Amino acid sequence: MAxxxxxxxxxxPGSGPMRLILDLEGDIVVKAVPDIGYVHRNIEKLGENRSHxxxxxxxxxxxxxxxxxxxxxxxxxxxxxxxxxxxPRAQFIRVIMSELNRIMSHLYGLSISFExxxxxxxxxxxxxxxxxxxxxxxxxxxxxxTYTYAMPGGIRxxxxxxxxxxxxxxxxxxxxxxxxxxxxxxxxxLYQMRLKGVGVLKPDDAIKLGATGPTLRGSGVKVDVxxxxxxxxYEQIDFKVITENAGDSFARTLVxxxxxxxxxSIIRQSLDKLPEGPIRIKAPLRTPEGEAYAxxxxxxxxxxxxxxxxxxxxxxxxxxxxxxxxxxxVLPHMLKGAHxxxxxxxxxxxxxxxxxxxx
Amino acid sequence: xxxxxxxxxxxxxxxxxxxxxxxxxxxxFERKMWARVHLRIGPLHVGKYAGSLQLIADFIKFAGxxxxxxxxxxxxxxxxxxxxxxxxxxxxxxxxPFSENWIVFKFDLGLLFILAVYSLFPIIILLTxxxxxNKYSFIGALRAVFQxxxxxxxxxxxxxGVVMISxxxxxxxxxxxxxKFWFILVQPLGFLVCFIAALAESERTPFDIPEAxxxxxxxxxxxxxxxxxxxxxxxxxxxxxxxSLIITTLFLGGWLGPRFLPPIAWVIIKSMIVLTAIIIVxxxxxxxxxxxxxxxxWRILIPLAILNVAFTLALIQLVPSIVV
Amino acid sequence: MIRxxxxxxxKPMYLATVHVFKRRFTIKYPYVALKPTExxxxxxxxxxxxxxxxxxxxxxxxxxxxxxxEYEYQGKKRKGLQIDYGRCxxxxxxxxxxxxxxxxxxxxxxxxxxxxxxxxxSPLRLSVPPETEKGIKMVSVRFxxxxxxxxx
Numbered sequence: 001m002a003x004x005x006x007x008x009x010x011x012x013p014g015s016g017p018m019r020l021i022l023d024l025e026g027d028i029v030v031k032a033v034p035d036i037g038y039v040h041r042n043i044e045k046l047g048e049n050r051s052h053x054x055x056x057x058x059x060x061x062x063x064x065x066x067x068x069x070x071x072x073x074x075x076x077x078x079x080x081x082x083x084x085x086x087x088p089r090a091q092f093i094r095v096i097m098s099e100l101n102r103i104m105s106h107l108y109g110l111s112i113s114f115e116x117x118x119x120x121x122x123x124x125x126x127x128x129x130x131x132x133x134x135x136x137x138x139x140x141x142x143x144x145x146t147y148t149y150a151m152p153g154g155i156r157x158x159x160x161x162x163x164x165x166x167x168x169x170x171x172x173x174x175x176x177x178x179x180x181x182x183x184x185x186x187x188x189x190l191y192q193m194r195l196k197g198v199g200v201l202k203p204d205d206a207i208k209l210g211a212t213g214p215t216l217r218g219s220g221v222k223v224d225v226x227x228x229x230x231x232x233x234y235e236q237i238d239f240k241v242i243t244e245n246a247g248d249s250f251a252r253t254l255v256x257x258x259x260x261x262x263x264x265s266i267i268r269q270s271l272d273k274l275p276e277g278p279i280r281i282k283a284p285l286r287t288p289e290g291e292a293y294a295x296x297x298x299x300x301x302x303x304x305x306x307x308x309x310x311x312x313x314x315x316x317x318x319x320x321x322x323x324x325x326x327x328x329x330v331l332p333h334m335l336k337g338a339h340x341x342x343x344x345x346x347x348x349x350x351x352x353x354x355x356x357x358x359x
Numbered sequence: 360x361x362x363x364x365x366x367x368x369x370x371x372x373x374x375x376x377x378x379x380x381x382x383x384x385x386x387x388f389e390r391k392m393w394a395r396v397h398l399r400i401g402p403l404h405v406g407k408y409a410g411s412l413q414l415i416a417d418f419i420k421f422a423g424x425x426x427x428x429x430x431x432x433x434x435x436x437x438x439x440x441x442x443x444x445x446x447x448x449x450x451x452x453x454x455x456p457f458s459e460n461w462i463v464f465k466f467d468l469g470l471l472f473i474l475a476v477y478s479l480f481p482i483i484i485l486l487t488x489x490x491x492x493n494k495y496s497f498i499g500a501l502r503a504v505f506q507x508x509x510x511x512x513x514x515x516x517x518x519x520g521v522v523m524i525s526x527x528x529x530x531x532x533x534x535x536x537x538x539k540f541w542f543i544l545v546q547p548l549g550f551l552v553c554f555i556a557a558l559a560e561s562e563r564t565p566f567d568i569p570e571a572x573x574x575x576x577x578x579x580x581x582x583x584x585x586x587x588x589x590x591x592x593x594x595x596x597x598x599x600x601x602x603s604l605i606i607t608t609l610f611l612g613g614w615l616g617p618r619f620l621p622p623i624a625w626v627i628i629k630s631m632i633v634l635t636a637i638i639i640v641x642x643x644x645x646x647x648x649x650x651x652x653x654x655x656x657w658r659i660l661i662p663l664a665i666l667n668v669a670f671t672l673a674l675i676q677l678v679p680s681i682v683v
Numbered sequence: 684m685i686r687x688x689x690x691x692x693x694k695p696m697y698l699a700t701v702h703v704f705k706r707r708f709t710i711k712y713p714y715v716a717l718k719p720t721e722x723x724x725x726x727x728x729x730x731x732x733x734x735x736x737x738x739x740x741x742x743x744x745x746x747x748x749x750x751x752x753e754y755e756y757q758g759k760k761r762k763g764l765q766i767d768y769g770r771c772x773x774x775x776x777x778x779x780x781x782x783x784x785x786x787x788x789x790x791x792x793x794x795x796x797x798x799x800x801x802x803x804x805s806p807l808r809l810s811v812p813p814e815t816e817k818g819i820k821m822v823s824v825r826f827x828x829x830x831x832x833x834x835x
Contacts (some may be wrong), residue, residue, distance in 0.1 A: 050745055053743070053776060054743065054744075054745040054776065055745075056774075057745055057772060057774040057776070058745055121699060121702070125702075128708045131708075138719075138720055138722070138723060139720055139722070140722075141722065142720075142722040142723050142724040142775070142788075143723075143724055143773065146772075146774075148774040148775060148776065156779065157722075160721070160722070180698060183694050183695070183698060184694075184695050184698045184699075187690070187691055187694065187695075188691060188695050189691035189692055192691075
């Protein structure tokens with residue numbers, strides 16, 4: 001049969017600012033080639049002209065709905081070069097903000113993925129429920145999405161009064177609301193028909209191709225940076241690493257859905273174990289020479305930071321390893337043999353964030 | 360006298376003026392209902408009461424925009440298919456009765472006429488998609504043709520049970536035969552098959568894959584801008600409203616009801632209830648994929664419709680007083 | 684595919700119908716506005732009495748949106764702070780590093796202009812506290828009961 005070239009392109013309501021070049025034979029996709037680079041902002045070079053405290057708001061913007069995790073990795077690398085450790089109260093509060101960001105990022109990613117399959121109501125419900133968590137973050141830091149809250153040596157301000165009561169009230173409400181979501185979406189017969197068995201990724205292929213985050217854990221591979229190389233008091237909190245075995249789009253979406261509950265339990269434990277003490281120690285203005293690599297688990301996968309410092313207060317090189325870039329390279333393998341109507345469903349089940357992959 | 364009567368029926372009720380008014384109300388009702396399910400406010404500012412004249416404002420905006428014609432499109436069909444679509448969609452309004460006398464054209468084969476009009480849509484859609492000279496329109500038009508052909512057969516078969524009980528194809532006598540009990544009580548399976556097939560014929564969720572926004576931007580309407588787009592929207596909503604009117608007439612008793620309201624009001628109320636059910640179905644389910652859709656249409660609905668016919672035959676033999 | 688479990692088809696429709704009767708979550712801005720918290724980051728406020736003109740805020744800004752310009756204050760010529768709000772990203776590093784706390788943060792998050800030149804705030808304009816608009820009903824966002832989210 002003849003091959004039709006379709007550009008699932010940058011000017012498209014269903015793809016975001018990235019492009020997929022598809023070869024269709026009838027209704028089946030034969031070859032898919034991703035084409036990225038439409039939102040390249042040169043953030044790695046921008047990081048070389050600014051000092052460490054100035055770099056924090058700039059590097060937060062590589063993934064702005066998940067911004068605390070993005071800045072936390074950089075700060076962990078810098079603190080390793082300087083040789084300082086923040087006090088315990090700062091570490092616990094960093095964990096609280098990091099998990100709060102993970103809930104926000106998962107709610108946003110899940111809402112858009114429901115919209116591509118045709119379910120419009122959970123999109124609006126998810127965005128409305130996310131407002132409660134944005135209010136919590138605004139209570140602590142003053143902004144809703146990008147905070148500049150952490151700095152080398154600790155955090156900027158302490159938690160306000162009334163944060164713990166407001167957080168517990170929100171979590172009690174939201175845990176019941178998650179059951180409603182489960183009944184509406186994951187028990188919906190037509191949604192299961194649409195998502196089960198679509199875009200299957202076997203565990204060996206996932207490891208070989210370099211998938212990360214919920215894309216990897218949806219295929220049954222138990223890999224999580226918070227459990228393998230614990231950073232910032234994750235050893236003192238017990239939590240489960242959530243995996244599913246099926247490897248299709250339904251399993252990946254279900255992994256992200258269940259991680260929200262796990263994050264809420266982590267925040268509850270941290271709020272109970274919060275010690276008293278100072279919230280930051282003094283960091284030197286000039287860093288010694290050295291290099292360090294730090295990994296953080298964000299909502300989409302693992303962000304890696306490699307920082308080289310040459311003795312002044314500005315870094316010599318900042319190299320970022322972005323999770324969406326690694327997940328997009330799994331797409332040509334997953335899209336082979338899928339119907340054309342499945343392309344946005346598979347794409348959004350891996351939670352793409354093109355600002356992340358282009359940096 | 361005859362001509363004046365016909366003129367009133369065509370232009371005012373149930374003709375042009377009524378169609379425009381009821382469409383403005385139906386689309387406003389639909390948008391407010393969606394907004395309620397999504398926990399937000401729908402149209403708010405236009406009109407004295409909570410945005411009720413929003414559709415007129417939208418139509419004026421469409422009429423004011425520039426119509427862009429692609430250079431390689433087929434000019435004759437590109438410019439005439441919107442008007443043909445609206446005319447054909449409104450054609451079946453001619454045989455739907457709103458009361459004993461308020462019907463534009465008394466026709467003994469009314470039901471067959473409606474089915475014949477439904478079979479014209481695939482041709483119009485194919486012309487529209489082909490004339491646009493665009494990949495996305497082409498894919499959308501092919502999907503729409505497959506879908507409409509597959510669901511036309513169960514639509515016709517589900518109406519067979521009604522015809523067998525009421526012994527006529529004239530819509531007025533079908534409604535008069537429901538004076539003892541409505542046909543939905545005797546034909547639940549037929550009602551279900553007709554409802555699903557009517558949803559698919561009007562291209563509504565969960566069967567709206569020809570205009571799925573995720574992959575093929577707007578399907579077969581992609582290249583149309585300005586007033587052409589507005590006319591296609593009018594044709595789509597008109598198809599939807601006429602489907603709900605047909606279900607009301609065949610299964611829910613038409614204009615029959617208690618005496619405190621005029622018969623015309625009962626038709627409008629019942630069709631609005633069917634429209635509410637269609638809107639609730641839209642907000643709760645995702646889209647069905649193309650091959651799953653064809654599998655439902657050919658392999659599940661046709662056996663169910665034939666089962667319905669067999670059941671009706673048995674019912675007529677056992678309880679002969681059902682037949683009028 | 685013939686065995687469609689009825690619970691899987693009817694429960695989503697029931698949940699969608701229940702949401703019709705809940706209170707709506709969106710508010711009718713700009714007739715009603717959201718109430719900010721104490722720490723909400725809005726416009727800066729500048730106290731010229733405390734300013735030492737050291738220039739630390741200018742040096743620490745990541746986007747280079749601040750400048751020390753000459754202006755007249757109480758009859759004397761001195762240098763003051765000029766902020767370009769077209770470039771500011773509200774990160775608050777300048778407030779954090781000011782040694783005399785001459786720079787503060789207010790809650791006014793609505794900064795509107797018709798052209799780009801009027802977004803550059805001169806020192807005199809920065810030292811005037813922002814006015815609260817009268818007549819707009821502020822809605823509290825802190826408690827979800829008043830915003831309408833309940834579970835069924």
